[in-house]
Amino acid sequence: MSHKSDLIEEDILAYLQAHEDKSYLRFITCGSVDDGKSTLIGRLLYDSKLIYEDQLSALESDSKKQGTQGEKIDFALLVDGLAAEREQGITIDVAYRFFSTDRRKFIVADTPGHEQYTRNMATGASTADVAIILIDARKGVLTQTRRHSFIVSLLGIKHVIVAINKMDLVDYAQSVFENIEADYREFAKQLAFENILCIPMSALEGDNITNKSHLTDWYQGPALLPYLESVDVSSDLSDKPFRMPVQWVNRPNLDFRGFSGTIAGGVIQPGDDIVVLPSATRSSVSRIVTYDGDLEEAGPNQAVTLTLADEIDISRGDVICAARAPAEQTDQFAAHLLWMHDDALLPGRQYLLKTANRTVPATVTGLKHKINVNTLVKESGKTLELNEIGVCNLSTTQPIVFDPYNDNRKTGGFILIDKRTNTTIGAGMIDFSLRRAQNVHWQHIEIDKAARARQKHQKPCMLWFTGLSGSGKSTVANLVEKRLHDMGRHTYSLDGDNIRHGLNKDLGFTDADRVENIRRVGETAKLMVDAGMVVLVSFISPFASERRLARSLVEENEFLEVYISTPLEICEQRDVKGLYAKARRGEIKNFTGIDSEYEAPEKAEIELDTSTMTAAEAAEEIVHYLEASGYLEG
Amino acid sequence: MSTIDDLVTRAENLAERKKLSVTTISRKLLNDGKGLARLKAGGQCTLKTLEAALEKLKELETAARQADPAKIASVKNGRGRTSHQTPHMTHLKRLEAESIHIMREVAAEAEKPVMLYSVGKDSAVMLHLALKAFYPSKPPFPVMHVDTTWKFREMIAFRDDWINKLGLDLIVYINEEGARQNVGPFTHGSQIHTDMMKTQALKQALDKYKFDVAFGGARRDEEKSRAKERIFSFRSEQHRWDPKNQRPELWDIYNANIQKGESIRVFPLSNWTELDIWQYIYKENIPIVPLYFAKERPVVTRDGTMIMVDDERLPLKPGEKPEMKRVRFRTLGCYPLTGAIESSASTLPEIIQEMLLTKSSERQGRMIDHDQSASMEKKKQEGYF
Missing domain, CATH: 3.40.50.300 (P-loop containing nucleotide triphosphate hydrolases)
Structure with missing residues (x-):
C-alpha cells in the first residue's frame, strides 16, 4: 500500500x-x-x-x-x-x-x-x-x-x-x-x-x-x-440550531445522570440554555462529558454525553435543542417518501416510523402525488411500488420531534418498518407539519408552586377574612401577618381599602362592582398563592357566591375562610372609621349590614368573634390553626 | 468567615472558573438570579435555603473540578461564540464518533447484546471505543471470546489480564464437543477446525446465552464481499446471512427490530481501514497483544509460511527444527493457521511504516482466505462471522 x-x-x-x-x-x-x-x-x-x-x-x-x-x-x-x-x-x-x-x-x-x-x-x-x-x-x-x-x-x-x-x-x-x-x-x-x-x-x-x-x-x-x-x-451542519437526539441515558450511579447522543446540528457549550422536546422542559448544559475529558464546545457529528443543570426527566427519544430555536413537533406531517419494498405502500396500514432515536406507529393518510423519477413530473396514484417516490401525508400515534429535512437531514429523515416482518420498507424526508398550532412552544414553567413553596418552607394558602365593617378583620389579619413574619414565613396582605385605592379604584359599591371587586382580589390572591405566599385577604365580601368563587380559584386546602363574626351592634359601636354613622345618615349607599345584606358563611374554616376575645388572641388562634394543620411546614 | 460569606466567595470563584455570570450561578444555587448579590449586600436567608445552596454549590464545584482544564480536548483557537465554525473533526474522530453512535444504538435497542472479542487489534479498538461510548458508565454488555483452544498463549494471557484490568465481564466459550474430540488444525484440517471451533462454536454460544445482538470487529476494507456488508447485518434463526435480503441502511437510523430467535451482527468498525486502526491504536495508546511487535520467536517454515511453535502440540515433521527468527504477526488467529512475517518493527510507528511500505494485504497471512476470492462470502452465508 x-x-x-x-x-x-x-x-x-x-x-x-x-x-x-x-x-x-x-x-x-x-x-x-x-x-x-x-x-x-x-x-x-x-x-x-x-x-x-x-x-x-x-x-x-x-x-x-x-x-x-x-x-x-x-x-x-x-x-x-x-x-x-x-x-x-x-x-x-x-x-x-x-x-x-x-x-x-x-x-x-x-x-x-x-x-x-x-x-x-x-x-x-x-x-x-x-x-x-x-x-x-x-x-x-x-x-x-x-x-x-x-x-x-x-x-x-x-x-x-x-x-x-x-x-x-x-x-x-x-x-x-x-x-x-x-x-x-x-x-x-x-x-x-x-x-x-x-x-x-x-x-x-x-x-x-x-x-x-x-x-x-x-x-x-x-x-x-x-x-x-x-x-x-463542514459548515453545513454547524450553522444550524443545536440538536442532539438522546440515544442513551448514562446513569452509572446515583450521582451522575448524563444524556448520550450524537450532535445532529449546531454547536453547544456548557452554560447554553436548552429545551428538551417533546416535554419542553428547559435547563442549561452543565458539562459536555467524554472519556477524554470534558469539552468546552462540541459540534455536529460528535458523540458526547451532556449533563444538565437541572434534574429533569429525559429518556431515549427526546431531543435536546437550543432553547432559542427548538425543533418542531407534530403528529401529522407531509413528507417525500421513497418506497423500498416489493410489497406496495398501503395507505391506512399501520407501520412503524423510526426517526433518529424514536419509533412510533404511523400511517400514511394520503398520497398526494407520485413523482416520476425520470421526468420529475407529478403523477396521481393510490399507492407506491418499489422504487417509487411520492409526496404523502403521514400521521403518527404520538408526536415526533423533527426539523424539515431541508433544514437538517439528521432530524428530518425517517424510515418506515413493516410491523410483521421488521423489514425497512420506506424512507421519508419530512417537509412540514400539517398542524401549525402545535409548532408553538409554550413557555414551560419549570419552577412551580410546589418548588416555590418548598423554598419558603411553607404551604401557600389564602386566608380569607370576611365579616362586617369594623368586625376586626384587618386588625386581626395584620397581627397574624406580623406573627407569621416573625416566624420567617412569606406573607402578603390584601386589604379592601388598599386595593380600592389602586387596582380597583374604578369600582364602586354596586352589587356588580362588589362582585368584580372580589373577583379581582381573588385572582390577585391566587397569583400570590401560586408564588408560594401565605396571603391574607381582608374584605367584607358579603356574598357567599363570590367567596365561593375565590375558593374555587385555588386548590383545596389552600383556601381558609376566616369569619370574623363580631355582631353588627359591636361593629357599629366601634365604628372606627365613622362609616356606620354616615350610612345611618344615608350618606353612604349600599353599606353592608345597613342597607346591603351580609351573607354569613356557613362553613368557615375558622370563626372568631372579637367581641369575646382580643384581636391578639384571635390572631394567636389563627396561627395555631395554621400550625396544627401543617401550613407552616416546608 | 460566616457561612454566607463563604457561599458568596466560593460562588464567585466558580463563576470565574466556569466563565459564567454570577447571576447564572445564583440562579442555580438559589433559584434566584439576584440572590447572591442580595446575600453579599448583607441580605438574609433561612438556614434551609443556605444548606440547599451549599449542597448545590458543592456539586457544581465537583463538576468543575472534573472538567480539568488540562484534559479539555476541544481546540481553542480564539474562535468567538458567534462564528459557529465546526470544531475540526479529523477522520479518526469522525470514525470514532460513528462507532460510538452505533454502539449506543445497540445498547438502547437490543435486549441482550454481547461484544465478540477476538483479542486482535480490531477487537482492541472496538473495546476501547466501547469504553468511550458509555463513559462514565461501563459498557452495558459482556465481552465474549470464542476460544478455539489453538490461540497463541500470549493472546490468552493478554485477554485475561486486560479484561480483568478493565473490570468487564468476560465470557470464554469453547465448543466442548469439539474439544472432547480434540479437534485441531493438524488432526482435522483447517477447514473442519475453523468450522467446528469457530463457526459452530459461535452459533452455540449465541444460542446458549440468547444474545440478540453481537458486535464484531469486521471492516469493509478487509475483503471484497465485506464492502457490501451492512453495519447491522441480519441473521436468520439458523444464523445464516442472506446477501440478497439485507435491510437498506439510510442515514444513521438503524432498524434493529427482529423476531424472536433472529439475531443481528453489528460492525461498528465497518468504515475503518487497516491504516485507520493502526493510527488509532498509536494515537490512543491502546494496549495490544505483544505478538504484533517483532521479536525473536521460534518458527518453522511450511509452504512458504512461517508458523510459530507456540506449544508442544505443533507436530514437527522429520528433519524440521524450529528456528529463532525476528518475526511479528499482522493478524492473529489460531497459531497454526497464522503466518508470521520477518520484521524488525518493534514499535507502533515502525509497524505502520512497514505496513505502508509493504506490498501485500493483511489477510494474506490468513490461510482461511486462500481459496477462491469469493470464499469469504460463502463462509459468511454459512454463519462464519
Whole structure:
C-alpha cells in the first residue's frame, strides 16, 4: 500500500502526525456500468496507491480472465464484489470503498444506476455529502442522469460533480463538454443543488482524475481528486440550531445522570440554555462529558454525553435543542417518501416510523402525488411500488420531534418498518407539519408552586377574612401577618381599602362592582398563592357566591375562610372609621349590614368573634390553626 | 468567615472558573438570579435555603473540578461564540464518533447484546471505543471470546489480564464437543477446525446465552464481499446471512427490530481501514497483544509460511527444527493457521511504516482466505462471522 510519500520512509512520526489531521468526506458515485463508474472508482483506488501487490496481481489475472479491456487493467474488477453480480457483470447493491490522500479520508458509496435500484442509490446518498454523477460524453444528459440527480437532490446532497466521462472517445472536444454542461445546468435549475462542478474526464485514461490533463487544456476547473480534497461541507451542519437526539441515558450511579447522543446540528457549550422536546422542559448544559475529558464546545457529528443543570426527566427519544430555536413537533406531517419494498405502500396500514432515536406507529393518510423519477413530473396514484417516490401525508400515534429535512437531514429523515416482518420498507424526508398550532412552544414553567413553596418552607394558602365593617378583620389579619413574619414565613396582605385605592379604584359599591371587586382580589390572591405566599385577604365580601368563587380559584386546602363574626351592634359601636354613622345618615349607599345584606358563611374554616376575645388572641388562634394543620411546614 | 460569606466567595470563584455570570450561578444555587448579590449586600436567608445552596454549590464545584482544564480536548483557537465554525473533526474522530453512535444504538435497542472479542487489534479498538461510548458508565454488555483452544498463549494471557484490568465481564466459550474430540488444525484440517471451533462454536454460544445482538470487529476494507456488508447485518434463526435480503441502511437510523430467535451482527468498525486502526491504536495508546511487535520467536517454515511453535502440540515433521527468527504477526488467529512475517518493527510507528511500505494485504497471512476470492462470502452465508 505504497502511499506516495517520502515521509513514510524518512520520518514516519512526521507522516503520522500529518495524517492524524486528515479530514473526512463521504461521496456517492451515480451512473451505470456503461458510464465507467466502477472504472472511475477503481482508478481512484489505484491512483491513491491503496492497492496491495497481491490484490494487484489478482486484478491483473482477473482482467485477463473476465476483463473488458483486453490486455489493460480492468479497474472495474477492483470494486465489483459479490459472486452473483460478478457473474452478471453488474453491481447490485451499495458497496462502500475507502481511500485516502494526504489530506482526506474518503468513503465512497458505490451504487448502481439501474432503475430498479433507486433504493440503493438513496441509501448511498443518505450519508454522502457530495455526489459524482457520471455522464457518457457520447450520450450526454440521459434519463438516468436526471433520475440520479433527482434522487441525490431529494436526499439532500448540495454539492454535485458532473463527471463527463469518456472524453477520449470524443477526441476531448470542448464543444461536446460545453453542450453537455449547458444541458445539465439547465435541467438542474429545478433541483436544490448549491454547487455544481462539471469536469471533462476519462476514467480509463486517467484524464483530470488526479491531475489536470494536457488533452483538455481548454478546461479551467480543477481535476477530480484535488476538488474532492478541498470541497468544504463542514459548515453545513454547524450553522444550524443545536440538536442532539438522546440515544442513551448514562446513569452509572446515583450521582451522575448524563444524556448520550450524537450532535445532529449546531454547536453547544456548557452554560447554553436548552429545551428538551417533546416535554419542553428547559435547563442549561452543565458539562459536555467524554472519556477524554470534558469539552468546552462540541459540534455536529460528535458523540458526547451532556449533563444538565437541572434534574429533569429525559429518556431515549427526546431531543435536546437550543432553547432559542427548538425543533418542531407534530403528529401529522407531509413528507417525500421513497418506497423500498416489493410489497406496495398501503395507505391506512399501520407501520412503524423510526426517526433518529424514536419509533412510533404511523400511517400514511394520503398520497398526494407520485413523482416520476425520470421526468420529475407529478403523477396521481393510490399507492407506491418499489422504487417509487411520492409526496404523502403521514400521521403518527404520538408526536415526533423533527426539523424539515431541508433544514437538517439528521432530524428530518425517517424510515418506515413493516410491523410483521421488521423489514425497512420506506424512507421519508419530512417537509412540514400539517398542524401549525402545535409548532408553538409554550413557555414551560419549570419552577412551580410546589418548588416555590418548598423554598419558603411553607404551604401557600389564602386566608380569607370576611365579616362586617369594623368586625376586626384587618386588625386581626395584620397581627397574624406580623406573627407569621416573625416566624420567617412569606406573607402578603390584601386589604379592601388598599386595593380600592389602586387596582380597583374604578369600582364602586354596586352589587356588580362588589362582585368584580372580589373577583379581582381573588385572582390577585391566587397569583400570590401560586408564588408560594401565605396571603391574607381582608374584605367584607358579603356574598357567599363570590367567596365561593375565590375558593374555587385555588386548590383545596389552600383556601381558609376566616369569619370574623363580631355582631353588627359591636361593629357599629366601634365604628372606627365613622362609616356606620354616615350610612345611618344615608350618606353612604349600599353599606353592608345597613342597607346591603351580609351573607354569613356557613362553613368557615375558622370563626372568631372579637367581641369575646382580643384581636391578639384571635390572631394567636389563627396561627395555631395554621400550625396544627401543617401550613407552616416546608 | 460566616457561612454566607463563604457561599458568596466560593460562588464567585466558580463563576470565574466556569466563565459564567454570577447571576447564572445564583440562579442555580438559589433559584434566584439576584440572590447572591442580595446575600453579599448583607441580605438574609433561612438556614434551609443556605444548606440547599451549599449542597448545590458543592456539586457544581465537583463538576468543575472534573472538567480539568488540562484534559479539555476541544481546540481553542480564539474562535468567538458567534462564528459557529465546526470544531475540526479529523477522520479518526469522525470514525470514532460513528462507532460510538452505533454502539449506543445497540445498547438502547437490543435486549441482550454481547461484544465478540477476538483479542486482535480490531477487537482492541472496538473495546476501547466501547469504553468511550458509555463513559462514565461501563459498557452495558459482556465481552465474549470464542476460544478455539489453538490461540497463541500470549493472546490468552493478554485477554485475561486486560479484561480483568478493565473490570468487564468476560465470557470464554469453547465448543466442548469439539474439544472432547480434540479437534485441531493438524488432526482435522483447517477447514473442519475453523468450522467446528469457530463457526459452530459461535452459533452455540449465541444460542446458549440468547444474545440478540453481537458486535464484531469486521471492516469493509478487509475483503471484497465485506464492502457490501451492512453495519447491522441480519441473521436468520439458523444464523445464516442472506446477501440478497439485507435491510437498506439510510442515514444513521438503524432498524434493529427482529423476531424472536433472529439475531443481528453489528460492525461498528465497518468504515475503518487497516491504516485507520493502526493510527488509532498509536494515537490512543491502546494496549495490544505483544505478538504484533517483532521479536525473536521460534518458527518453522511450511509452504512458504512461517508458523510459530507456540506449544508442544505443533507436530514437527522429520528433519524440521524450529528456528529463532525476528518475526511479528499482522493478524492473529489460531497459531497454526497464522503466518508470521520477518520484521524488525518493534514499535507502533515502525509497524505502520512497514505496513505502508509493504506490498501485500493483511489477510494474506490468513490461510482461511486462500481459496477462491469469493470464499469469504460463502463462509459468511454459512454463519462464519
